[in-house]
Amino acid sequence: MQTRAVLQQADIQRALTRIAHEILETNRGASGLVLLGIPTRGALLAERLGAILAGLDAEIPVGALDVTMYRDDLDRHPTRTPQPTRIPAAGIDDRTVVLVDDVLYSGRTIRAALDALGAHGRPRAVRLAVLVDRGHRELPIRADFVGKNLPSSAAERINVTLAELDGEDAVTITGGEADGGAA
Amino acid sequence: MTGLRHLLASADLDRASAIALLDTAEDMADVATRRVPKLPTLQGRTVANLFFEDSTRTRLSFEAAAKRLSADVITFSAKGSSVSKGESLKDTAQTIAAMGIDAVVLRHAASGAARVLAESAWIDAAVVNAGDGTHDHPTQGLLDAYTMRKARHGADSRGQGLDGLRVTIVGDVLHSRVARANLGLLPTLGARVHLVAPRTLLPFGAEQWPVTTSSDLDAAIADAPDVLMMLRIQQERMHAAYFPHEREYAGFWGLDEERFARLHADTMVMHPGPMNRGLEISAAAADSERSLVLDQVANGVAIRMAVLYTVLSGGRHAGAREAGAA
Structure with missing residues (x-):
């Protein structure tokens, strides 16, 4: 089974910088924005986006939104331990929430995130930023900000590693004819 | 934490599973502070509280935990039931099982009652020990x-x-x-x-x-x-x-x-x-x-949410269903 790198550290940094500019452009400034990352790696990416935006003089509250308890596949996978949810003190009511995740695939995680948001308030609008969009959507969901579109086969594995957690920044793709049984 | 099908004795938990349960409870405790203090996680699941022995806080706490996870709850107390007519644990359990339940929370005066129920072929539900005699809780x-x-x-x-x-x-x-x-x-x-x-x-x-x-x-x-x-x-x-x-x-x-x-x-x-x-x-x-x-009473609901979530999630239900469908 072969593994090849798709994005290196500099590519990831560039993609996040571009997304940060796009967020400001679409929102016509920083007012009312809140970034919520989906644990684990989405939360780290949200922190990085927040830091980049702060460098552009846009101080935007950053938090984390765990979606484990809202998933529709809890009885198909080993038990997951939920991660902390941190909603910025100002809340999300009437704000524009930008959800941040590492990989957009079936769209089910984002569906769960939209439900989870409802328990915390009523945003004015919800946007979605992802580092990688690999296609194969199973729900009518799309991303507003995409770092890299990565058409992939369902048998392939996309793996995002981030320095904070895994020691290095990289996006790799592992070809997998061998794991046909998993689907 | 995979494979926690029942919770029968605290000594059955290894360090990693115990810490995973406590960590899950951290997030469950946060739920109470949200605008909607309820999670959809166990929608469509039914939890039966079988209390053959008196209890206030444990029964209420399990009931609150199941409801905060959106499970349906059937509560059974031995008082005022057919147990006073001599119905056995087996018959009561099978009666409840016939109603289609996913988890049984059992309080019983006999030490080991929860393990007997879990290891019997009487029911197919997850069993959570809510106190068995002088044995465990x-x-x-x-x-x-x-x-x-x-x-x-x-x-x-x-x-x-x-x-x-x-x-x-x-x-x-x-x-x-x-x-x-x-x-x-x-x-x-x-x-x-x-x-x-x-x-x-x-x-x-x-x-x-x-x-x-x-x-x-x-x-x-x-x-x-x-x-x-x-x-x-x-x-x-x-x-x-x-x-x-x-x-x-x-x-x-x-x-x-x-x-x-x-x-x-x-x-x-x-x-x-x-x-x-x-x-x-x-x-x-x-x-x-x-x-x-x-604090002990308040934390009880969060812990029981974590336990119900853990025994009712994981792969085994899907496996059972797929096997049944095949």
Whole structure:
């Protein structure tokens, strides 16, 4: 089974910088924005986006939104331990929430995130930023900000590693004819 | 944490599973503070509370936990049911199972009842032991551990054990499933447990447990433990003369005001409830700032949410369904 790198550290940094500019452009400034990352790696990416935006003089509250308890596949996978949810003190009511995740695939995680948001308030609008969009959507969901579109086969594995957690920044793709049984 | 199909005894949990349950409970506790204090996680699942023995806080706590996870709840109390007509655990369980349930929360006066139900072929549901005789009460052990971890580590509790924590448990160890629940769990998490009890209320074989024992409460208090857990004198289970008189027990092994005043400033006081005020614990100690009694009750719901979530999620249900469909 072969593994090849798709994005290196500099590519990831560039993609996040571009997304940060796009967020400001679409929102016509920083007012009312809140970034919520989906644990684990989405939360780290949200922190990085927040830091980049702060460098552009846009101080935007950053938090984390765990979606484990809202998933529709809890009885198909080993038990997951939920991660902390941190909603910025100002809340999300009437704000524009930008959800941040590492990989957009079936769209089910984002569906769960939209439900989870409802328990915390009523945003004015919800946007979605992802580092990688690999296609194969199973729900009518799309991303507003995409770092890299990565058409992939369902048998392939996309793996995002981030320095904070895994020691290095990289996006790799592992070809997998061998794991046909998993689907 | 995979493979936790039932929760029968606190000693069944290894360190990683126990910490995963406590971490999950951290997030469950947060749910209560949200605008919508309810999760959709167990929608469509049914939890049956089978209580063959009286209980207020455990039954209400399990019921609240199941409802906060959006499960449907059927509650059964032995009083006013066909158990008083002689129906057995097996028949009651099968009656309930015929209604299609996913988890049974069982409280029973017979030690080992939960394991009998889990290992029988009577039902296919997950079984959670909510107290079996004098044997175990694992969710109580977990909520005590959670309360201690919170008191020690506060907001940084996630991922932590109870390493080095010195816990002294005082009183009726012989009849106490709360004591056994704590003994089965706290050493796994790294705590050191000391038991203080009259010789007549220490079970035979207690010297083989991973604990130290003594009969001297004053020496134990002078030793400044991190946690002093007072056990309830279980009058309903006392069918023999274990001590001459309540007054004498309170004099030797009660946390009265004088002893409470001598307690080290950092020692936390715990009690599983319901309290016999004036017997094993004085009102002053129970209501003080160092008492964690109300935290224990509040944390019970979060722990039980974590337990129900854990036994009702994971791959086994899907596997069973696919196998059934094939």
